Amino acid sequence: MNTEELTRLVVEALEDVKAKDIKVFNTEKLTDQFERVVIASGTSNRQTRALAFSVSSSVKQAGGDVIGMEGQDTGEWVLVDCGAVVCHCLQPAVREYYNLEEIWGGREVFMQAVQAHEPGEETHLMPHREHH
Numbered sequence: 001m002n003t004e005e006l007t008r009l010v011v012e013a014l015e016d017v018k019a020k021d022i023k024v025f026n027t028e029k030l031t032d033q034f035e036r037v038v039i040a041s042g043t044s045n046r047q048t049r050a051l052a053f054s055v056s057s058s059v060k061q062a063g064g065d066v067i068g069m070e071g072q073d074t075g076e077w078v079l080v081d082c083g084a085v086v087c088h089c090l091q092p093a094v095r096e097y098y099n100l101e102e103i104w105g106g107r108e109v110f111m112q113a114v115q116a117h118e119p120g121e122e123t124h125l126m127p128h129r130e131h132h
Helices: 003-016 045-061 092-098 100-104
Strands: 020-026 036-041 068-070 077-081 085-090
Touching: 003 020, 003 036, 003 045, 003 085, 020 100, 036 092, 036 100, 045 077, 045 085, 085 092
Parallel strands: 036 085
Antiparallel strands: 020 036, 068 077, 077 085
């Protein structure tokens, strides 16, 4: 699976568990460790753990690799390493404090909606705002 497919899978897994404020950053020019960083907020320890579990399960079910997962013991900040894509699930206060958007920011990735869908079927758009 290529980076775009993996990123889309991660975002859809987060949306399925009602993640808040999902952002995707292109990190290809910043590090050779991974190509995308996905950052999302959960409203509680339980939800951040559920977000991370949803990402991990979706990637594995699609035949992808989950290299590791950290932080699920407290649930304040759970990281899911999917190789080319690293996903951070954080509670809002932790997200604000560490400000990962500033570290990885600048090059937010705007994904196109999948065009083929059944009438009435929910589409996954990311992010949920106007394109710049």
